[in-house]
Amino acid sequence: MNEQEYIELIDKESAGTISAGEREALYQYMRKTPGAQKLYREVLQTSNLLRQVSDVEPPGHLKQRIMNSVDFTRYQARESRPVMRFLLKARQVGLKPRLVSAFALGMVVGLVVYSVFLTTPGGRYGSDVREMYGTIGISEESRFAPVERMPVDMPEATGSVNLLRFEDLLRFEVILESTDAFEVLLLYDPAQMGFNGLKPLDYGEIVLETDDGCVRASGSGAAEFMLAFVKQTASAVSVDLRIMVSGETIHSHRFDIPPEPGTAPVGEKLGENGK
Amino acid sequence: MERNDKDLIRECLEGSEQAFGELVNRYQKVVFNVAYRMVNDFDAAEDITQIVFIKSYEKMNSFNPKYRFFSWLYRIAINEALNHINQRKRMTELTADMVSKGRTPDEVYSDNELSQKMGEALTELDPTYRVVVVLKHFRDLSYKEMSDILEIPEKTVKSRLFTGRQLLRKVLVTRGIIGNE
Numbered sequence: 207m208n209e210q211e212y213i214e215l216i217d218k219e220s221a222g223t224i225s226a227g228e229r230e231a232l233y234q235y236m237r238k239t240p241g242a243q244k245l246y247r248e249v250l251q252t253s254n255l256l257r258q259v260s261d262v263e264p265p266g267h268l269k270q271r272i273m274n275s276v277d278f279t280r281y282q283a284r285e286s287r288p289v290m291r292f293l294l295k296a297r298q299v300g301l302k303p304r305l306v307s308a309f310a311l312g313m314v315v316g317l318v319v320y321s322v323f324l325t326t327p328g329g330r331y332g333s334d335v336r337e338m339y340g341t342i343g344i345s346e347e348s349r350f351a352p353v354e355r356m357p358v359d360m361p362e363a364t365g366s367v368n369l370l371r372f373e374d375l376l377r378f379e380v381i382l383e384s385t386d387a388f389e390v391l392l393l394y395d396p397a398q399m400g401f402n403g404l405k406p407l408d409y410g411e412i413v414l415e416t417d418d419g420c421v422r423a424s425g426s427g428a429a430e431f432m433l434a435f436v437k438q439t440a441s442a443v444s445v446d447l448r449i450m451v452s453g454e455t456i457h458s459h460r461f462d463i464p465p466e467p468g469t470a471p472v473g474e475k476l477g478e479n480g481k
Numbered sequence: 482m483e484r485n486d487k488d489l490i491r492e493c494l495e496g497s498e499q500a501f502g503e504l505v506n507r508y509q510k511v512v513f514n515v516a517y518r519m520v521n522d523f524d525a526a527e528d529i530t531q532i533v534f535i536k537s538y539e540k541m542n543s544f545n546p547k548y549r550f551f552s553w554l555y556r557i558a559i560n561e562a563l564n565h566i567n568q569r570k571r572m573t574e575l576t577a578d579m580v581s582k583g584r585t586p587d588e589v590y591s592d593n594e595l596s597q598k599m600g601e602a603l604t605e606l607d608p609t610y611r612v613v614v615v616l617k618h619f620r621d622l623s624y625k626e627m628s629d630i631l632e633i634p635e636k637t638v639k640s641r642l643f644t645g646r647q648l649l650r651k652v653l654v655t656r657g658i659i660g661n662e
Binding site for chain 2: 281
C-alpha cells in the first residue's frame with residue numbers, strides 16, 4: 207500500500223464507509239509503518255472536528271431576495287409571444303419562417319389598405335384617415351399634384367425644390383447637391399400654415415431646426431428630403447424659400463399657393479363627414 | 482411525485498417562476514453554506530448565493546442536461562466565492578479580529594463558536610485547498626463529484642484534500658482549537 211491509498215483508507219474510516227478487508231489492510235499498514243499511526247490520529251481528529259461543525263441556516267428572506275432579482279421575462283417573453291409560437295410551429299411543420307412572416311405581413315398590410323377604401327365615405331380623395339404626409343391608403347401619385355418646380359442652378363449648388371399639394375397638405379421636395387454645407391430655409395406665416403415634419407428621401411444627414419414661422423434644414427454635399435406642411439386656412443398662402451451655402455444666400459424664391467376651388471379646411475371637412 | 486431537477490429546468494425554460502422557486506428551495510441552503518465556508522462572511526455569502534441563482538437562471542438555456550444541476554450550481558458558487566476572495570484580498574488587510582484569541586484545547590466550544598472558529602481557520606488556507614476541504618467535509622461530496630465540479634483529476638482532488646486538511650490542522654493547533662500530539 208502506498209501513502210495515497212493509505213490516506214484514502216483513512217478517509218473511508220473517517221466517513222464510516224470502510225470495509226472489513228480495507229480496515230484490516232489499514233491497521234496492518236499502521237503497524238508496519240512508523241509515523242502512520244500519528245498521521246491516522248491527526249486526520250481523524252481534524253475530520254471529526256470538521257464533522258461537528260453544523261450547517262448555517264441562510265437568512266429567511268434569501269429566497270424572496272433571489273426571486274425578486276431574477277428577470278423572469280427572459281424565458282416567459284419567448285413563450286408568450288404568439289407570433290414566435292406561430293413561427294416555431296411553422297418551422298416544425300416544415301414551412302420557412304421568413305416566407306410565412308412575409309405572407310402574414312402582406313395580409314396585414316393588404317387588410318389595412320382595403321379597410322381604408324371600405325371606410326371612405328367620400329370616394330378616393332375623401333378619406334379622413336390622415337398621416338403627416340397625406341392620406342393612408344391612396345398612392346402618393348394619386349394624392350399630390352405638382353404646384354411649382356423651382357430649379358436651382360448655381361455654382362455653389364444645383365438641384366431643385368418642388369412644391370406639391372394634396373388638399374390642405376403641402377410638401378416641398380428638396381433635391382440638392384452643394385459644394386459645401388448648405389441650409390434651406392422656409393419662411394411662412396404660422397397663422398396660415400403649420401410645419402408637419404421632415405422626411406429624408408436618401409441617406410444624407412439633415413439637421414432640422416424649427417421656429418415660429420421658420421423651418422431650417424441643413425446638411426452638406428448631396429441631399430434629398432421632403433418638408434411637409436399643413437394649411438390652416440382656405441385662402442391663398444405664400445412661403446419664402448432661401449438656400450444658403452457656406453453662410454451666404456445663393457438663391458431665394460417665393461412660392462404662392464392659391465386657394466384650391468372647392469377645398470375646405472380640415473375642420474370643416476370633418477364636420478361634413480359627420481365626425 | 483417530486484419533480485427532478487431536469488424537469489424543473491425544462492419548466493423554467495418554458496417560463497415557470499414556480500419551477501425556479503422550487504430549485505431555489507432545493508439548493509439555497511447548500512449554495513449558501515458553500516459560499517459561507519469559503520468566504521466566512523454571512524452577508525457576502527448571501528450576496529454570492531443571490532448571484533449564483535441569478536447566473537444559473539440566465540445561463541439555464543445553455544445548461545447541458547448530461548451534467549447534474551447541483552454540480553453546475555456548485556461550480557458557479559465556487560467561482561463566485563473565489564472572485565469574492567480575490568476582490569477582498571485586493572481591498573483589505575488582515576484585521577486584529579482575525580488573529581487567534583488563543584483558547585486552550587480543553588475549552589469546550591459551543592456549536593456557534595466552533596463554527597466561527599473553524600470559519601476563521603479556513604480563511605487562513607489558500608482557496609485551492611479550502612475549496613476541497615469545504616466540498617468534502619461540509620458537503621460530503623465524493624472525489625468524483627469534486628473532480629467534476631473543480632475540473633481537476635480525482636488524484637489531484639485527493640492530494641489537495643490531504644494537504645489542505647493537514648494545513649488546516651496546523652492552523653487549528655496554532656489557534657488552540659485542537660491540541661498537538
